[in-house]
Amino acid sequence: MAFLQVNDVHPITLPDGSVYRDTVYLKNVVDHPRMEIGEYSYYTHSGRPEDTAIILAPYLGHGVRERLVIGKFVQIARGSYFITSSANHPMTGFTTYPFRIFNPETFGYKDLPVKDTVVGHDVWIGHNAAIMPGVNIGSGAIVAAASVVARDVPPYAVVGGNPASLIRMRYPDEIISELLDIAWWDWPLEIIEANLPALTSGDLQALRAARY
Incomplete structure (x- = not known):
């Protein structure tokens, strides 16, 4: 039997x-109309499982227009979170104070x-990282702890700092292209575990020989 169980909490x-x-x-554990999450992606936090969505993306209310999309096999460390577009304040006037939210009308x-x-897919987001609105993090990337992306x-980039900048690429371009084409995260679980x-x-x- 596979040691990864897709239905585990x-x-x-x-x-x-x-x-x-x-x-x-x-x-x-997440039931949210604006979140799309792939299998085997995990998050570590000390809250209740039913509070996971609001801990992960505290500004992503059910009535917002943007989405948070997370691929398969993503690893999100404790303290990391997403600041989504609905957290933004108006910046076209002389004040950024969000007056409108205090009036129900x-x-x-x-x-x-x-x-x-x-x-x-297969992204590692380190401890206490903050992901800002509208960011796209490519598969295989690593976000260093305490980074602001x-x-x-x-x-397959490694980024870190505030604001996060490129530290290095994990592999040469030709290998990155091949890994994205292989896309092991889309293989059946038994093929993944066998390889x-x-x-x-x-x-x-x-990995080439095992390509599914």
């Missing part, structure tokens, strides 16, 4: 048999531009 069982309850599979800023925030991140040695060791030749 808490996917980590410790060696002593106890369940680690701070880590949750997002797809199984004018609540909201539907005239402000919005943009979806998108995270690709204010611009798009290329696939963990190739995935976890960085053996590209073995």
Whole structure:
């Protein structure tokens, strides 16, 4: 039987048999009309599972226009969160004070531009990172702890800092292109688990041979 179970809420069982309850599979605890989340993506936090959505994206109300899209096998560390477009204040006038939200008759800023925030597959977002509105993080990227990501991140880039900037690319362009084409995250789970040695060791030749 596969050790990854797609329907688990808490996917980590410790060696002593106890369940680690701070880590949750997002797809199984988030029910939000503006969030799209892939399988096996997890988030670690100390709140209740039912509070996961508001901890992860505190400004993404049910009536907003933007979406938060998270791919498969994404790893989001404790303290990280998304600031989505609806958190923005008006900046075209002489004040940024959001007067409209204090009047039920004018609540909201539907005239402000919005943009979806998108995270690709197999992205690692480190401890206490903040992802700003409308950012697109490519598959295979790594976001360093305590980073503030204010611009798009290329696939398989390592970024860090405030604002986050490129530290290095994980692989040369030709390997990145091949990895994106292989797209192992779309393989059936049994094929993924059978080829963990190739995935976890960085053996590209073995991964090519295992290509599904």
